[in-house]
Amino acid sequence: MIKLKPILFSAVQPSGQLTIGNYIGTMRHWSNLQNHYQCLYCIADLHALTTFNKEIFFKESVLDTLALYLACGIDPEKSIIFIQSHVHQHCQLNWILNCFSHFGELSRMTQFKTKIDKNYIKKINVGLFTYPILMASDILLYQTTFVPIGQDQKQHLELVRDIAKRCNFLYGNVFTIPKPCIHQSGSKIMSLLEPTKKMSKSDLNKNNVIFLLEQKKSIFLKIKNAVTDSEKPSKIYYNLQKKAGISNLLEILSAITNKEITFLEKELDGIMYSEFKNIIAEELYNFLSPIKESFLYYRNNTSYLEKVAYEGALKARLQADLTLHKIYSKLNFFSSFK
Numbered sequence: 001m002i003k004l005k006p007i008l009f010s011a012v013q014p015s016g017q018l019t020i021g022n023y024i025g026t027m028r029h030w031s032n033l034q035n036h037y038q039c040l041y042c043i044a045d046l047h048a049l050t051t052f053n054k055e056i057f058f059k060e061s062v063l064d065t066l067a068l069y070l071a072c073g074i075d076p077e078k079s080i081i082f083i084q085s086h087v088h089q090h091c092q093l094n095w096i097l098n099c100f101s102h103f104g105e106l107s108r109m110t111q112f113k114t115k116i117d118k119n120y121i122k123k124i125n126v127g128l129f130t131y132p133i134l135m136a137s138d139i140l141l142y143q144t145t146f147v148p149i150g151q152d153q154k155q156h157l158e159l160v161r162d163i164a165k166r167c168n169f170l171y172g173n174v175f176t177i178p179k180p181c182i183h184q185s186g187s188k189i190m191s192l193l194e195p196t197k198k199m200s201k202s203d204l205n206k207n208n209v210i211f212l213l214e215q216k217k218s219i220f221l222k223i224k225n226a227v228t229d230s231e232k233p234s235k236i237y238y239n240l241q242k243k244a245g246i247s248n249l250l251e252i253l254s255a256i257t258n259k260e261i262t263f264l265e266k267e268l269d270g271i272m273y274s275e276f277k278n279i280i281a282e283e284l285y286n287f288l289s290p291i292k293e294s295f296l297y298y299r300n301n302t303s304y305l306e307k308v309a310y311e312g313a314l315k316a317r318l319q320a321d322l323t324l325h326k327i328y329s330k331l332n333f334f335s336s337f338k
C-alpha cells in the first residue's frame with residue numbers, strides 16, 4: 001500500500017515585493033519540506049485584495065511571486081504551486097466558514113487591530129477583518145496537517161484550528177486539524193528602522209525592508225542605516241529588550257549563514273557596529289544574488305510560468321473538490337450531482 005505523505009500548505013500574498021522576512025520566516029524551508037510532505041504552495045491573490053492599492057499590478061505581482069517561488073527551489077513536479085483565485089473552492093468554503101465564525105473572535109485578532117490602530121491602511125475594508133476566515137478556507141480545503149508560518153500568523157492559525165474543531169464537533173470528522181510549524185530562529189524578522197515591529201512588504205517606508213530582489217547599493221545603504229543602540233563600548237550580542245536592532249541583525253545573519261547566534265556573538269566579538277553591518281550587507285548580497293539570477297530566468301519565461309500555474313490549479317481543484325463535497329454533504333445541501 002502506498003503511504004500518503006502528510007499535507008503541508010503555505011501561502012504568500014503577492015501584495016508587493018517579497019522581503020527577506022518572508023524568505024527567512026517561511027520560504028527558506030519550502031524546498032526541503034517538499035521532500036517530506038505533499039506540499040501545496042499558494043499565491044494568495046485574493047488575500048492581497050484586503051490591502052489593495054491601484055499601484056499593484058496584480059498579474060505582474062503574481063508572476064513575480066511565482067518566479068520567486070521557483071527561484072527559491074520549489075519544484076512543480078514535487079509540489080502543487082497554484083494561484084488562489086484559480087481555485088474557486090476557496091471562496092465557496094470561505095462563505096460556509098464565515099457562517100461558523102464569530103464576530104468576537106475576529107475582533108480579537110492583533111494583526112487587524114495593529115493595522116487599524118496605526119492607520120496603516122487608510123480605508124479599512126471588511127475583507128481585512130474577515131481575512132483569517134479565508135485563511136482557514138485555504139488551509140482546511142486541503143485537509144492540511146502542517147502549516148509553516150512566521151510568528152505573525154500564530155494567532156490566525158489558532159483561529160483556523162478553532163473553526164475546524166467547531167465544524168468537527170457539529171458535523172463529525174470534516175476537517176483535519178492543522179498544526180503550525182514555527183521555526184525557532186528567524187520566525188519574526190523585524191523592521192530595520194523600527195526593530196520592535198515586523199518587517200512587512202506593505203510597509204510604507206521602504207527603508208524598513210530588504211526585498212529579495214534588492215539592488216546591491218540599496219542593500220548596503222539600508223543595512224548601514226539600520227537602527228542599533230548607543231551602548232558604550234559597543235558590543236554585539238542578542239538581547240531583544242535592550243538591543244532590538246542588533247538582535248534583529250544577528251537573527252538575519254544567522255538565518256542566511258546557517259550559523260547559531262551564540263557562535264556569531266563569539267565570532268563578532270570586539271568589532272564595531274559599522275563593520276558588523278558591512279559583513280551583513282555583504283553576506284546578504286551574496287545570499288540573494290543566486291535567487292535573483294534564478295528569478296530573472298523564470299520571470300523571462302512567461303509561458304512556462306503560465307503552464308505551472310495552470311497545471312497547479314488543476315491538481316489543487318481536484319483535492320479541493322473532495323473537501324467541498326464532504327462539507328456540502330455534512331450540511332445536507334441538496335445536490336443533483338452524483
Ligand code: AMP
Nearest residue numbers: 012013021022025149150187188189199
Ligand atoms: P505575508 O507577507 O503576510 O503574505 O506572509 C507570508 C508568510 O511570510 C507568512 O507565513 C508570514 O508568517 C511570513 N512572514 C511575513 N513577514 C515576516 C517577517 N517579518 N518575519 C518572519 N516571517 C514573516
